Amino acid sequence: MNSTTDPAPTLAVRALSKRYGTRPAVDGLSFECRPGTVTGFLGPNGAGKSTTLRILTGLAEADEGEALIGSRRYRELDRPARTIGVMLDARALHGGRTGIETLRLTARTLGMPAARAEDVLATVGLEHAASKRVGGYSYGMRQRLGIGVALMGDPSVLVLDEPANGLDPEGIRWMRRLLRSFADAGGTVLLSSHQLREVEATVDRLVVISAGRLVREGPLEELTAVTGTRVTALDQAALRRALDAHGIAFELRAGGELAVSLAPEDMGRLALREQLVLTSLGAGAGTGLEEVFFALTGHEGPVADEPAPAL
């Protein structure tokens, strides 16, 4: 990230809409990515992630709303790649150039010193493939080079679409450190990914969309927070009736367990009052991102929990 004293700009998507024919790809989407954070942009295939990123980076036009970097649209930025580094599709790198030629051409385009190409090549761990044509790179190497192109202008914002695709475990670890240190230095990072475990290990905030609409936005801890109590009783039907009677929300979890929106001690008091024999009682375990994702986007998860109506 550049060493200027200016803070990194906030990415702001406001009431963004885009239709293809009659099908809405993005439908009134709004969210923000703030400096110093890594924001994960999640959604199932066709949710509108790529369309949103293309509008944000000036590669497509919105029907309504706006996507701003700071207070300006991408196309209005003076030398945008010096402010925002973007890697949307590593396959779009020209296969007929070598890795170092790709970075030197980028450096020249952005007005950066030619020597920075070697530095960035080392940063992305491709020194050994400097003179190799990009057409001969593996997908993971192309991803690294694409991230290198994004970093070339020493930007304060990074927008990456599926950056972990094709990377080996060492590469994923490298990318995680890179994004973390970038954000810790005050940069703004927005990354979309299907690799939920990777996202969980990297991001601070989440923006979850489905069918072009915002489903949930907030800190990772908040979305996957420990909530309520997990409880089972000898007479599960009586337990449900008691919870219903007191207007306490609950959800049925795997194995017949109920997730109840009460603290464990309050659940114990309620069981005592209602003369219920509890067979297990404890604080609810933190919900995994995968579970949250499937619950929020309405897609089938690995564990098919049938939620009971919340009261």
Place this chain on the structure above:
Amino acid sequence: MRPDIDLRAFLDTRGATILLTLSLLAVVAFAALGGLVQPALMPDGTADLEMTVFVLTLPLSLIIPALTVWITAGEWSDGSIQHTLLQRPGRLAVLTSKVLAASAVFAVLVAVSIALAAASTWIGGELIGEGAILSSIDGVMTTQLASLAATFLFSLAMGMVLQSTVLGLVAAIGVPFVVGTASSLAMAFGSETLADVIRAVDLSSASVALADGSAGAFELLPLLLLVALPAVLGAQRWRHREIG
């Protein structure tokens, strides 16, 4: 606008290196063929510059479309336009820059070709034959150069509007061939209506007429239909086409 960037982006790829090498070899070979062999074939044993350049127009009518379409439309075909527009989001500036880069390549190519043609004509005429006719340079500058410029402008327009290397090449090479064939057929059939229709899209003949000053208003029609209109449509498409 950064035509230097677009020139470098074109020149530092392996495909361009191969294409330029083959093009140079073809130009040298045809210049030699035209200039050195000509005295043996001409009754008076001379070598005429205009004839040598005419021979050179055969490879140039393929090389010019290939280079021009590649420079203007190549990045759309291989997907690298995404990176170009992320780094230089002013789309019309990028288009103008590519047009300037293509124009520079065309100018250098034509200058090198005419210089080679002049050299081989002189060698063929003075050293091998009965003399070289270099005074026909005026004819070269009107007839041949106008024809090459027409090829360039049409290729440029096709690259801009089709934004695909394959489609652009097919159109830039195929349409003049079809028009030339249709023109011959119209003459053979003696149909004036068909001849007028073909005249309206015969850019090569119109450009020669414009260059030698014999053109009327009708000769502007091919320029309008085959260059100006696709260029305007291409610029519009360039501004709004989505990437990715």
